[in-house]
Amino acid sequence: MSPGSFEERRAAEWVELDRLITGAEKGKPEPGVEELPRRFREACADLALARHRMYPGQLIERLNALVIRGYKLLYRSRKRGWESAVRFAVAGFPQAVRTEWRLFWLCSALFWIPFFGMMASAHFDIDWIRAALGADGMASMEAMYGGGPDQQISHLREEYGSNFMMFAFYIKNNVGIDFQIFASGITACLGTIFYLIYNGIQLGASAGYANYACNPTSFWSFVAGHSSYELLGMIVAGMAGMRMGLGVLKPGRLPRGRSIAEAAKVALPLIYGAAAMTAIAAIFEGFWSAQPVPVDIKYGVGIAGWVLHVAYFLVMGRGVRAA
Template identity: 35%
Template sequence: MRQEQFVARHQREWLAFEQWLDLRGEPRQARDARNHAELADEDVPARYRRVCEQLALARKRGYSPQITDRLQQLMQRGHNLLYRTPPPRWRRALVFVLADFPRLVRSEAACMWIAMALFVLPMVILFVLLQYQPELIHGIKAPEEIASMERMFDPNDPRHRLGRDSGSDWYMFGVYIMNNTSIGLRVFASGLLGCLGPIYVLIFNGVDIGASFGHLQQMGSADPLWRFVAGHAPFELTAIVITGGAGLRLGYNLLAPGRRRRVDALVEAGWKGAKICLGAALMFFIAAFIEAFWSSIQSIPASVKYGVSATLWTLVLLWLWRGGRGSTDEA
């Protein structure tokens, strides 16, 4: 085969392989946005082997150095990408936490905003209503729940001026992890019931929290509660909203798969939602740690508690807003 025929026959696949190599050097989100690439990742190993065969053939036939040098470069670049040592696990985990997770959350912005509205609005509405109609609390919570809540956050109780002993702190740390994570997983998994599942769970939790705060605030006993939740609320409440948004996406894909098969749409949302829930689980873990070892210390001045809370809210929101953004990966 003449050199011109050889080049004409394989030029397109060389260009596609070269384009794939170029895209692999860019940030992930930029590669995802450039859908003009002709070569899929799963086809690359076979294409790499063909380049190696074509290089050997070009050398055997004595083709010009321009052809052999080009194929040699493609082969070398492909080898470096396909057989490079994967980054350490701790680095991959760090990249996921700092960059991939915030990008995943932002990629489902519409669902996240809806989840926040479903969670926050009932909370705020109940809190305000109970300041004017305190008797509404009896239609929301059972009498024993109300009595237990009032005893737990009684500002005249001397226990609220001291922290727990170290053994109790570790015990409560485990309790908080189980409780918080179970709430997040329930919100996400309820998406398998359609969008009504996450909607119900988000509204229910919003009503429950708003009723608790509203009742104690109306009684004038809310100070211990405000100081208790101030530290861990940035992580815990935000994680509930995030898992709720992932659950809404799961339910939406189940109900409206579009042109995809329903099972394919569900698998796609489930896989993405599982990664979002993994990041949210870390947030629940941090919230449980703060709740067990910081929030319980009522002797710390309120100004310090609220100052720390404001700092954590700022850091969490900046992380979700800016995390993983780069000059080329996101607008």
């Protein structure tokens, strides 16, 4: 095909792409703007073909300029990291959680039933808690929560040295737990189920033992502020792990590898959100939970955290078109 025939055949498409790009650059999208990505890909193919056939430089420069403008327009969102992060926090994350509401309730049941069961065992049969925590676990609970808040703060300062070191320890611990819950979901959901139940038992046993043998006020005032971020983040990580596991268990008509890849796309917003919640929980644990703040204020912050999370997941992102 001669350069003239090639240009005559494709010129209308280039003019249309130029019109769509110009409108988008001015912030006034033209009709048919949804076709811009397809037309951009076609222009890229035309540019590659023109270069391969060594068409005149003027034609190649025209196509190259058009492709550069299209690239800057389509991929400029990658440079808006903060804008994308805010959009995800305001709409994308709560939408992703609501979309997987069945997994939310399943993971909640897997965690909360063992949690409250172990808490209740403190009133009926403390041996269950003793078996779950062991001698070292009970001794650690008594050292941290056996006395009043002053003893707890002193113990934490001796163990970690500074607020920042507490933050570093807790973010390492929390990320490790969430990663276990998420990554083990690839074993056909079995790993995620195990770790959700296990953490429900351990945390419920700790809460039950604090009520039974320690100072409950010291324990609950410490965990109140970060509890909603940490525990809900754990459940969201479980949702991501279960979605990966379902990609293994139920590939449908897709090859199993493709099914897992598609499941990963759905799980990605969930694990991003869980990571953010875990980081916020660690900030609270390191810089707030062990501070000498009146107990009523700590409880108030904790209750506000749970109320805000319920409102966030139920309300945020409604009416906003999913990306």
